């Protein structure tokens with residue numbers, strides 16, 4: 001079975017998804033590459049053999065030649081475009097975050113409730129990353145004992161080009177919020193956010209340090225440092241009563257020279273999470289065939305945005321902020 005995909009957004013991630021779908025996995029054909037910038041859409045279409053380009057995402061979503069949609073356009077478009085896909089009854093893989101505000105997430109949940117089935121998968125690709133998968137498996141095997149703490153570090157070379165305002169919290173941190181919640185299988189109670197004194201609060205992507213409590217009493221700390229300079233570096237450690245699991249990033253080789261061992265960092269997230277993206281997209285296609293949803297749901301997208309929203313408030317007030325989620329709909 002070949003699934004005809006409409007891909008919306010031909011920026012860094014859109015181009016990467018197009019490459020993965022056309023070159024790394026079977027079962028997809030790229031029907032449309034859609035972007036407001038037509039030359040960008042055309043370039044990605046030419047590189048990946050996509051059939052058409054478009055500048056109108058809603059026309060792509062409703063096009064009869066499109067079976068499923070992948071959304072990789074700017075954050076503010078995620079919720080409205082996801083809603084349009086759900087309304088059209090089309091499976092959709094949408095990049096994170098689902099939205100930068102809670103009411104929009106609730107709106108998407110209401111759309112899926114109306115559709116009566118899960119159509120939306122959120123691109124929290126770390127759930128497919130072999131290192132995090134092993135971490136979660138170690139916990140569920142019982143070898144670590146009860147989980148106590150999870151440490152998370154998220155460093156970019158420099159704040160991504162599209163960054164504004166509090167996107168360290170609303171765009172980068174959702175990865176950490178989601179993966180800790182997924183690994184621990186826990187819901188959050190509250191969050192407290194700090195900023196180191198030397199950091200210029202006006203600098204886009206200024207570092208934040210957050211401490212979260214889960215309803216089960218585990219502690220999760222998250223450092224987001226979008227201007228770390230030296231490389232793209234995601235670290236994590238899960239600490240249980242009887243042991244811990246530390247993430248290893250994929251490294252192909254190490255150089256021994258001048259009395260040193262040298263390994264390199266990637267410049268951004270694509271090489272670090274290449275396997276996660278490939279596995280995620282492949283699982284998405286299989287889930288469309290089987291009708292059995294996989295990966296992060298709209299509910300998981302809501303949970304990440306809810307805690308991000310609390311984090312922004314905590315940064316402003318300097319006090320811990322509790323979250324009060326709505327009742328979880330039966331669909332999830």
Ligand code: ISE
Pocket residue numbers: 156160171172175269
């Ligand atoms: C970007 O949107 C991503 O998803 C990357 O994984 C993350 O590292 C980066 O900080 C985000 O801006």
